[in-house]
Amino acid sequence: MTTTTQKLAVDGGTPVIDYALPTVNNSSGRSLGKEEIKELTEVIEGGNMGFISGSKGKMLQEKFRAKYGMDVAICVSSGTAALHTAMNFLDLDSGDEVLVPSITDIGTILGVMLQNADPVFVDVDLITQNMDPDDIERHITPRTKAIIPVHLYGFPCDMDRIMSIARKHKLYVVEDCAQAIFTKYKGQLVGTFGDLTCISFQQSKQMTTGDGGVVMTRKDQLCGRKLIHCHDKAWPREKYRDHLFLAPNYHFTDLQAAVGIAQYDKLDAMIDGRRKSALHLSGLLADLNGVYPQGDTADGFHTFFNYDLPIDPDAFTVDNRVLAKALTAEGVTCYPSFIPQPIYMYDVVAKNYPITLDMCPKAVKACYSMLYIPWSEKTTVKHAEDIGKAIKKVLHYYAK
Ligand SMILES: Cc1ncc(COP(=O)(O)O)c(C=O)c1O
Structure with missing residues (x-):
């Protein structure tokens, strides 16, 4: 059931974000100077x-x-x-x-x-x-x-x-x-x-x-x-x-x-930048149905290489590939998962080792159960708020 009337950018609607977010692929997202x-x-x-x-x-x-x-x-x-x-x-x-x-x-x-x-x-x-x-x-x-x-x-x-x-x-x-x-x-x-x-x-x-x-x-x-x-x-x-x-x-x-x-001397500050915005986004998504926002736990201090958002695929009418495409159209570069399939399924591996398709069932499911958003030390709390709006728009639209 569709829970919002906002037209998605992927269908010709207005994207939530009309500017370029920082990227680690150039100086917008890196502290190099x-x-x-x-x-x-x-x-x-x-x-x-x-x-x-x-x-x-x-x-x-x-x-x-x-x-x-x-x-x-x-x-x-x-x-x-x-x-x-x-x-x-x-x-x-x-x-x-x-x-x-x-x-x-x-x-x-x-x-x-x-x-x-x-x-x-x-x-x-x-x-x-x-x-x-x-x-x-x-x-x-x-x-x-x-x-x-x-x-x-x-x-x-x-x-x-x-x-x-x-x-x-x-x-x-x-x-x-x-x-x-x-x-x-x-x-x-x-x-x-x-x-x-x-x-x-x-x-x-x-x-x-x-x-x-x-x-x-x-x-x-x-x-x-x-x-x-x-x-x-x-x-x-x-x-x-x-x-x-x-x-x-x-x-x-x-x-x-x-x-x-030079990078090592800035590392604490760069990790702080990643954490601040990522933890803010996780807070914004805390009440959203069908997602499991990540952050620190009693045992774990997260340094957010990227923003990984585990999802419950059964909560949505489409798979994570469609969700990632829709989110990208809203201005948030997003991949459906880190790797498209468990590592043993790549031909270069599978041809050398005996594998069965069901040997790691949770790994297979995991590739359909996340959204993967590149992150950087220059992603700010304001960016996180805009990213949060885009995620909510897409996930509400495709919510079951
Ligand atoms: C978990 C993991 N191991 C190993 C590597 C290999 O590192 P590199 O790309 O520097 O060779 C990567 C690279 O992304 C990685 O993510």
Whole structure:
């Protein structure tokens, strides 16, 4: 039943928002300015842009190492590179198994596959879409070596339960914090629970260097390898050209590090900006039927990589693809979900591993049970109010 007479923009009505919202894809949504330029100028004038001989990468690494209380932090060329470096560090054998969530970016599992190990897909929580601890243990076999919990959208996984399962079965934990820099679980930074942690600085992330990332471990030589070798052709630089095992070059340049240092110093403020507007929007949507606005919980401090709005698909006359299109027409760029299908359904994955369509039913449903709105540190409370009006207009229109 239609509950409003407002004509939707997608049907030729007037859009709620007639201006461009900030986007992380340009300066409207990013805090990039004189601080980054100053750091970059120092690198250019110093004439040394490389990871090995430069100093900025080492400075940024030290900031992360100290903040996360790690043994070592290595900046790398992407979040995917961080995760591949972590898998190489764990020295996996062919046929080893690594438990991964079924909703995530492919970067979470590429490192597993590239090291000839097998990703094993775990179902997710329908609301947070994070790995469901209830589904982890049934996938554990004698070949299981590690779990990769992904703190999706900036909200933490249930780390108490994941760590207790890992300890019981003696599994390594590699935290994928690509979307969750400075996210906290029970007041503690995510990334500080497991054996390794991986963060992405890609353009849309809470802090950015265009592309890039960092991988950290609390115990270097955990598996007989040094983390630095795993991203540097396994070349012990103190020696004259030797290569200890197979490893790519995933160097982070000092140009990226220059931007990273300036971005890191603004990170608390940038996360604050994301949180203020996102939490305001969640408050505005609290009474709306058929949606589950996200925010902090007793255990979770949300850093809002994007604004994920779980919905009850049965509350609406159309699916989330139609809702997302209508919302976009109202001036709010919106996608129906983070990924269109569980990660194991992509051909590149499915052709390599035995999958069944019903192996993670909640992950399948989750892809139809959300609206996914890009967010930025420059999205203001006023923007959130306009976005709220657009969401209400569309969801009222299509309410059952
Ligand atoms: C959860 C997750 N893991 C890994 C990655 C890979 O990061 P990158 O794009 O920096 O390679 C991403 C990227 O969006 C991600 O969202």
